[in-house]
Each structure stands twice: as C-alpha cells, then as structure tokens.
Amino acid sequence: MQRRPPWLLIGALAALILLPGPTLRLLFGLAKGLSLLLLLPPLLAGVAGLAGWLWWRRLQARIKQCPSCGIPTMNTTTCPACGYSFVGTTPGGGDKNAPIDVQAETLED
Numbered sequence: 001m002q003r004r005p006p007w008l009l010i011g012a013l014a015a016l017i018l019l020p021g022p023t024l025r026l027l028f029g030l031a032k033g034l035s036l037l038l039l040l041p042p043l044l045a046g047v048a049g050l051a052g053w054l055w056w057r058r059l060q061a062r063i064k065q066c067p068s069c070g071i072p073t074m075n076t077t078t079c080p081a082c083g084y085s086f087v088g089t090t091p092g093g094g095d096k097n098a099p100i101d102v103q104a105e106t107l108e109d
Ligand SMILES: [Zn+2]
Pocket: 066, 067, 068, 069, 070, 071, 079, 080, 081, 082, 083, 084
C-alpha cells in the first residue's frame, strides 16, 4: 500500500512559513472556536444547575413547618393536615422588625 504524502500538513506548514500572520490568526481563531465549543456545554450546565439550585432554595424558603403537627406545607394561612392557623405567627422564629427591649441596669455588689 502506497502512502500518500500528507499534503494538508505540508500545505499548512507552507502557509505558516510563507504567511505567518494570517495563518496564525486563523489557527488561533480555530482554537478559540473549538475551545468555546468545548467550554459552552459545561458552562450552560453550570448555569442551569445554579438556576435550579436557586429555584429549589426559593421553594424551600416558601415551605414552612406546622408548629402543631410538624408537616411541611406551602399553604400560608392554615395547615392542610390539622387546620392550625398560621395567621399571627411569624415563620422562622421571631419578628426581625420587632424592637428589642433593653433595660439599663446598674449592678452593685
Ligand atoms: Zn398542622
């Protein structure tokens, strides 16, 4: 079997020697395009994963646990299992805007 000379490689080398500027620019362009193609799917997967994670966190933040029976629910007014009313209760333990009662006191010993 007769081997054909690698004309493509020879042509590329000749182009590189004769026209280094445009050939290198073309090669770098190709490499950039290829690396972009290789990097894009993992990048998109990462963005999708992050979006999914944020969505899950927001969903979890909306879920609250019934203080009466303990089941998690997204219903904001009453518990679907036991009928406990959430109105008037603050989720997450404590009102953040409530003023803190501080009393100054001198200790004497
Ligand atoms: Zn309940």
